[in-house]
Amino acid sequence: MEVLILNASPRAPKSNSKKYASIFSKYCKVKTSYHNISKTNHLEICSYFENYSDVLLVFPLYADAIPVTLLNFFKTLEKNPPENKPTVSVLINCGFIEHYQNDVAIKMVKLFCKENSFKFGSVLKIGSGEAILETPFKILAVNKIKKLSKSITNKKYAEFKVTMPLTKNMFVKASTSYWISLGNKNSITKEQMETMKIEDK
Amino acid sequence: MKLILSDKPLNISIENKEIKYIDLSSLKITNCVGCFGCWTKTPGKCVIRDDATKVYPYIAKSDTLLYVSHVKYGCYDTIMKTMLERAIPIQQAFIRIHNGETHHIQRDVAPKKATIIAYGSLSKEEKVIFKELVSRNSHNMNFESYNIIFTSEENLQKTVQNEVAKWKY
Numbered sequence: 001m002e003v004l005i006l007n008a009s010p011r012a013p014k015s016n017s018k019k020y021a022s023i024f025s026k027y028c029k030v031k032t033s034y035h036n037i038s039k040t041n042h043l044e045i046c047s048y049f050e051n052y053s054d055v056l057l058v059f060p061l062y063a064d065a066i067p068v069t070l071l072n073f074f075k076t077l078e079k080n081p082p083e084n085k086p087t088v089s090v091l092i093n094c095g096f097i098e099h100y101q102n103d104v105a106i107k108m109v110k111l112f113c114k115e116n117s118f119k120f121g122s123v124l125k126i127g128s129g130e131a132i133l134e135t136p137f138k139i140l141a142v143n144k145i146k147k148l149s150k151s152i153t154n155k156k157y158a159e160f161k162v163t164m165p166l167t168k169n170m171f172v173k174a175s176t177s178y179w180i181s182l183g184n185k186n187s188i189t190k191e192q193m194e195t196m197k198i199e200d201k
Numbered sequence: 202m203k204l205i206l207s208d209k210p211l212n213i214s215i216e217n218k219e220i221k222y223i224d225l226s227s228l229k230i231t232n233c234v235g236c237f238g239c240w241t242k243t244p245g246k247c248v249i250r251d252d253a254t255k256v257y258p259y260i261a262k263s264d265t266l267l268y269v270s271h272v273k274y275g276c277y278d279t280i281m282k283t284m285l286e287r288a289i290p291i292q293q294a295f296i297r298i299h300n301g302e303t304h305h306i307q308r309d310v311a312p313k314k315a316t317i318i319a320y321g322s323l324s325k326e327e328k329v330i331f332k333e334l335v336s337r338n339s340h341n342m343n344f345e346s347y348n349i350i351f352t353s354e355e356n357l358q359k360t361v362q363n364e365v366a367k368w369k370y
Contacts, residue, residue: 064341101302182241
């Protein structure tokens with residue numbers, strides 16, 4: 001048994017999804033293989049499906065849905081179905097504290113699986129996923145990733161969820177500080193980030 | 202202003218200057234790369250200077266909008282989804298509590314009456330997922346109200362004409 005990990009983040013090489021995938025690999029008891037989905041490697045990745053019992057899709061919520069990177073890959077996979085169909089699991093994260101904001105995207109993956117005869121496996125939905133790995137709450141995410149890994153290797157597929165254990169008001173304050181620090185790295189102030197102008201108008 | 206954003210060319214005549222019609226399929230719009238530049242480097246402006254930068258200001262300004270999109274796996278298909286992902290410069294990085302949930306703060310974005318014409322051969326399940334998607338969009342995209350119309354590709358033209366005819370100028 002081996003798990004094929006596919007990162008469908010639009011910024012795959014520098015993504016949080018890559019960090020989540022790395023934690024999964026670290027704790028997974030079976031061999032894993034990791035690949036970023038890019039615009040040009042869809043067919044190559046489709047060919048990998050022949051050799052794996054399980055696929056883990058790792059991606060962020062994008063505009064309330066699956067990112068277009070994953071949507072386009074699914075369309076290629078649909079046209080080039082592998083003979084071997086691994087079980088598809090999902091590790092999804094969103095920047096909001098409510099992990100359930102990921103639910104619609106998960107339903108899209110399930111629909112793809114149903115329409116194309118792939119079994120759906122486990123899912124881990126992460127809220128506050130943009131920053132949780134940079135906080136003391138990282139351990140909560142790591143623990144759930146371990147459980148996700150165990151469920152896949154034991155083929156006892158299940159659903160897991162995790163987010164920062166903060167009130168919404170506390171989360172808003174924490175996320176504001178997080179984004180201000182990212183702006184400051186580019187010499188952009190909070191006031192500049194708060195501009196109401198769009199394309200300078 | 203009123204905006205019609207379509208993922209394919211529509212044969213409609215629009216004489217009213219208050220209506221902007223954009224055929225996304227005729228534009229060059231690449232994928233969002235998730236760099237957060239529009240939030241933390243050049244706030245309000247995407248760092249990718251392609252045609253998307255001409256579209257999202259209209260999305261922001263419109264108080265009445267009509268999205269016309271093919272649907273795949275319960276999601277807007279590639280053309281519309283690519284544009285919606287590229288529209289995040291109209292939001293701030295900062296989070297607020299809105300309708301009891303955390304969402305991004307909007308920049309100068311007008312509240313919208315949205316109509317979404319979703320076309321294709323959609324299963325019942327796919328329609329349910331798409332409805333949930335638009336419901337989530339309503340929180341994140343400043344929809345004051347919305348209406349979803351499912352139609353076939355063959356009837357699309359007529360469906361769009363009927364909806365635009367309802368708009369009071």
